[in-house]
Amino acid sequence: MIRANRTVDSLVIRTALPAEAATVAALHARARATYYPDDGFDWQAAWTRAIERPDGQVLCAVRDARLVGIASFRTPEGAPAETVKLFQFHADPDHWRSGIGTALHTACVEQWRADGTRTAVLDVHVDNRRAQAFYARQGWVPDRQNPPAEGDHHLPLRFAVTGE
Structure with missing residues (x-):
């Protein structure tokens, strides 16, 4: 769990609350629509489960009482305890290039x-060039240990949390 709210300028990064699941899902839908068509999936239910999971965490970035960024992560099943997977990471498209993503990523790291994580992994959609460039600027690299399967539309990336 995040130890305390982290404030950068007027941006506050804190743990998401269960009552915010609909708002989180709406932000996710706006961001995801920029690179991937609507798939009809019940994202509000998925975000509710993510927020309520005891083994995971959802951080949100709030500016001027408005949710402007979200990040969901946990140790994936079968992975070493010192590995975390960033399952979702989105900034509101109306606020891109304003530092929200960088501040949220810094809070995740x-x-x-603090949790003793050594390695973070994620999968980014092959058509989401903006996200790929963002992750590269943050120090993420292609995950050579887990290359994409043939026909997969995601690129696995890896981040050395401890500077390994």
Whole structure:
């Protein structure tokens, strides 16, 4: 769990609350629509489960009482305890290039370090060039240990949390 709210300028990064699941899902839908068509999946239910999971965490970035960024992560099943997977990471498209993603990513890394995480992994959609460029600027690299399967539309990336 995030140890305390982290404030950068007027941006506050904190743990998401169960009552915010609909707002989180709406932000997710706006961001996801920029690179992937609507798939009809019940994202509100998925976000409710993510927020309520005892083994995971959802951080949200709030500016001027408005949710502007979200990140969901946990140790995936079968992975070593010192590995975390970033399952979802979105900034509101109306606020892109304003530092929200960088501040949210920094908060994630701080949490991972506090939790003793050594490695973070994620899968980014092959058509989401904006996200790929963002992750590269943050230090993520292609995950050579887990290359994409043939026909997969995601690129696995890896981040050395401890600077390994």
